Amino acid sequence: MNTRACALCATECPPPYRPPPPELSPDLDMRPGEPTRSTMQRWVQTCPGCGAVAPDLAGLEPQMIEVVESEAYLSLAARPAEATPFLRFAMICREGDRAGAMLQAAWTADDAEDDEAAIHYRRECAASWGEPDGVDSALRLIDILRRAGLLAAAEECAALIAEGAPDERAQSILDYQRARIAQGDTGRHLMGSALRPPARTPHVSHGKSSKKGFFSRLLGG
Numbered sequence: 001m002n003t004r005a006c007a008l009c010a011t012e013c014p015p016p017y018r019p020p021p022p023e024l025s026p027d028l029d030m031r032p033g034e035p036t037r038s039t040m041q042r043w044v045q046t047c048p049g050c051g052a053v054a055p056d057l058a059g060l061e062p063q064m065i066e067v068v069e070s071e072a073y074l075s076l077a078a079r080p081a082e083a084t085p086f087l088r089f090a091m092i093c094r095e096g097d098r099a100g101a102m103l104q105a106a107w108t109a110d111d112a113e114d115d116e117a118a119i120h121y122r123r124e125c126a127a128s129w130g131e132p133d134g135v136d137s138a139l140r141l142i143d144i145l146r147r148a149g150l151l152a153a154a155e156e157c158a159a160l161i162a163e164g165a166p167d168e169r170a171q172s173i174l175d176y177q178r179a180r181i182a183q184g185d186t187g188r189h190l191m192g193s194a195l196r197p198p199a200r201t202p203h204v205s206h207g208k209s210s211k212k213g214f215f216s217r218l219l220g221g
C-alpha cells in the first residue's frame with residue numbers, strides 16, 4: 001500500500017534515509033558532527049531503474065528524466081568518485097537545492113583530501129547560493145567563501161552582517177570568522193570553537209568528550 005516509486009521511471013524506491021542525530025558540533029558550514037557526518041553517502045539514493053539521484057526519488061520533477069538521460073549526466077566523472085551522486089543530484093534538483101548538493105560534493109572532496117576539487121565545488125556552491133535568506137544562511141555563506149579561498153568576498157559578507165546588529169551568538173561566529181579570514185585561514189573549524197566562551201579557551205583539552213559536553217549544553221541537552 002505504502003510503496004514509493006521514483007518519479008521519473010516508477011521503479012520502487014525506499015523512503016528518504018534518516019541519519020542518526022549528531023552528537024558532536026557541526027562545522028561552521030553546518031556539516032553535521034558525528035555520528036551523522038559519516039553517513040553522508042546514504043543521504044542520496046540512486047534509482048536502479050533510471051539512474052536518477054536524490055534524497056527522495058519520489059519527490060523529483062518527472063520532466064527531469066531528460067537530464068537523467070542526457071550525455072552530460074551519464075558521462076559525469078566526478079573527482080573524487082564519491083562526489084558523483086551529489087553532482088548528479090545538483091543537475092536534476094530544483095534550483096533551491098543546488099547549492100546544498102554542491103556543498104555536499106565539497107564535503108566528499110574534503111574527506112578524500114582533494115583540496116582542488118573541494119575549492120571548485122565550494123565556489124560553485126557559493127555561485128548558486130543566491131541572496132541569503134537570513135543571518136544563519138549568510139554566516140554559512142561566509143564559511144563557504146572563506147574555505148573556497150575567496151577571502152575578500154568572505155570579509156565583505158561578514159562586514160555586511162556586522163552592520164545589521166546581529167545577536168550575541170551570530171556576533172561570536174562573525175568575530176571568529178573574521179579572525180580566521182584576517183589570518184588567511186581557509187581550514188575547517190567547528191561551530192563549538194566559535195561559540196566557546198572566551199574565559200574557557202586557554203589550553204582547554206580539545207578531546208572529544210569536552211566538545212560533546214559543550215555542544216550538548218548548547219542544545220539544551
Ligand SMILES: [Zn+2]
Binds near residue numbers: 008047051
Ligand atoms: Zn528512476
